[in-house]
């Protein structure tokens with residue numbers, strides 16, 4: 001009897017244990033489920049870290065189609081859309097620290113993310129007046145500005161912005177600007193329909209310490225018309241445009257106004273720091289960077305050793321940095337100068353392309369665009385826009401870009417239209433830019449070639465003295481390779497010159513023939529080993545199918561000095577693998593080579609020569625020739641064709657390369 005009781009007791013314990021175990025497993029699986037969604041969801045949105053020296057900063061233009069995550073979190077209702085859940089917790093997010101949303105709210109956090117494409121639950125926990133650190137360098141902090149700086153109107157356009165994010169932007173402007181420099185804040189509502197942006201907002205701005213006025217667009221018009229409406233009502237000496245999802249940090253305003261006080265022809269931008277869309281942490285970015293555009297006119301950040309400082313004293317780390325392009329969201333400009341220079345192209349719709357137009361226009365018409373390293377403003381970078389895009393996002397964007405290109409880019413407009421997906425030469429016929437061309441005439445603006453040569457000498461666009469086209473492997477099997485080799489063999493005095501210029505001219509003579517002979521399927525083009533790897537990262541090179549026009553993977557620009565460049569400021573580089581490089585490559589299971597595509601820089605590792613006689617491309621310094629070899633991928637043991645540089649051997653068919661031009665201007 002006693003024994004049985006003991007057994008029962010054991011069973012009972014076992015039963016209890018099993019119960020606990022089941023519960024435990026359940027908890028773990030829920031946790032795993034939530035975190036797996038989170039990491040899947042969060043990864044593509046994470047802004048990339050600030051740029052290191054001489055690295056391309058790969059955070060992209062924030063345009064992408066929003067892809068819903070299905071309805072695992074339930075669909076948004078009108079109530080979800082209109083509810084304002086702002087509930088600040090003392091000290092949350094202080095000093096720009098990240099916010100951790102408590103586990104019980106994680107599901108709601110996921111659910112509401114898509115409403116704004118940022119973590120609204122995190123934002124709603126942070127007080128409007130949260131503290132930020134002082135992100136300036138010591139030199140910037142010590143800098144003293146004149147007493148009589150021009151004053152400014154701050155213009156903020158919003159469309160269905162979240163309450164806490166919009167008001168934190170406004171609060172940071174008020175709290176961190178000297179009162180006498182801030183004349184007014186002008187809000188322009190681009191036809192929002194969230195209910196808290198109506199009366200509730202109107203009541204809120206009545207009591208602010210700085211006069212704040214709100215104007216509303218009658219229908220959704222976009223950034224340009226809304227900013228123009230705001231500017232029209234502004235009375236400050238300077239117009240300062242901000243996005244509606246920013247936080248100004250200490251001392252942000254004085255350096256901007258001081259620079260315009262010095263020279264009214266300067267359009268000046270702050271350094272744009274990163275506010276995480278996920279946890280709202282504020283991350284300072286590298287100060288010595290500048291911006292420009294890629295072949296498709298998407299804005300890109302770059303940084304370089306080349307001194308772009310505006311003063312003669314290049315040691316002055318507080319001096320603004322000249323930049324060929326502006327991101328467009330955040331900048332200050334003298335109000336009268338804004339109108340003298342043609343304000344904005346008011347026919348640009350919704351969003352996108354206006355920063356391209358303004359960058360070209362300001363420079364070509366005699367102004368300057370600069371970034372002040374002393375002014376830091378945080379901005380929430382999102383990976384997609386949560387808002388509607390009347391007219392279709394890519395249609396609107398390409399139409400705007402077509403306007404900018406047609407007015408300002410001269411010969412290069414054809415290049416952009418030929419090699420941008422969604423654009424074509426017929427885009428020119430659809431735009432009416434009569435007024436803008438008249439403006440260009442009136443302001444007597446300089447040609448685009450001047451802009452490239454003078455303002456952006458390190459650019460990677462084609463030019464009259466450069467080669468633009470494909471580099472094919474001369475396997476001797478296709479018509480194109482045979483015609484090319486034959487032509488090179490019959491050149492008089494061909495062996496005398498290894499000048500690229502000479503080669504470009506010879507190839508130009510036969511451009512039509514070579515272009516008509518190339519067979520996109522049979523000819524083999526030099527190109528990156530992997531598709532879809534960020535252009536900024538180190539990547540090996542191979543030969544493969546030549547791509548169609550809208551992709552530019554296999555298109556290169558070669559300069560007379562022997563830089564072999566491609567889109568996004570990427571150059572063919574001789575790079576003997578080091579320990580570090582090996583590690584880097586192992587992560588991406590790529591094959592190791594001593595020839596890589598990487599960030600352009602003026603240095604010997606990126607200088608190549610071409611021998612017309614042997615059709616070899618060799619690295620100038622080491623005299624090693626580009627060679628096509630098979631290599632085994634260390635990780636997946638697949639055999640891949642990789643381009644290496646090796647001892648030259650004029651008989652080796654794997655070292656023969658042809659330059660087949662592509663058209664880029666009319």
Ligand SMILES: *[C@@H]1O[C@H](CO)[C@@H](O)[C@H](O)[C@H]1NC(C)=O
Nearest residue numbers: 070071072073074075076077
């Ligand atoms: C969400 O909306 C889609 C279509 O709009 C519908 O097919 C789906 O059933 C909805 N899901 C829920 C959970 O309501």
Ligand SMILES: *[C@@H]1O[C@H](CO)[C@@H](O)[C@H](O)[C@H]1NC(C)=O
Nearest residue numbers: 091094127128129130131175
């Ligand atoms: C923020 O404002 C609240 C009142 O609205 C105030 O109690 C708090 O001290 C302020 N915090 C800072 C850092 O100024």
Ligand SMILES: *[C@@H]1O[C@H](CO)[C@@H](O)[C@H](O)[C@H]1NC(C)=O
Nearest residue numbers: 150151180181182183236237
């Ligand atoms: C702004 O500056 C203008 C002159 O530059 C002056 O007339 C105006 O009073 C100033 N406004 C404020 C608020 O300081």
Ligand SMILES: *[C@@H]1O[C@H](CO)[C@@H](O)[C@H](O)[C@H]1NC(C)=O
Nearest residue numbers: 078081082192193194195388
């Ligand atoms: C707001 O407008 C969008 C279209 O722009 C519409 O889909 C949505 O239902 C509207 N929301 C409310 C609450 O009216």
Ligand SMILES: *[C@@H]1O[C@H](CO)[C@@H](O)[C@H](O)[C@H]1NC(C)=O
Nearest residue numbers: 046047098276277278279281
């Ligand atoms: C907050 O987000 C940033 C960037 O998105 C990330 O680097 C950081 O690790 C995050 N912090 C926390 C505590 O999750």
Ligand SMILES: *[C@@H]1O[C@H](CO)[C@@H](O)[C@H](O)[C@H]1NC(C)=O
Nearest residue numbers: 347429431432433434435436
């Ligand atoms: C283009 O616009 C101008 C002025 O806005 C107008 O006079 C002209 O007729 C328009 N041209 C065409 C072809 O629509």
Ligand SMILES: *[C@@H]1O[C@H](CO)[C@@H](O)[C@H](O)[C@H]1NC(C)=O
Nearest residue numbers: 530533587588589590635636
């Ligand atoms: C790494 O190898 C795997 C398996 O072959 C492949 O699916 C993946 O795309 C590779 N990753 C990169 C970055 O090339």
Ligand SMILES: [Mn+2]
Nearest residue numbers: 243245329379
């Ligand atoms: Mn923005």
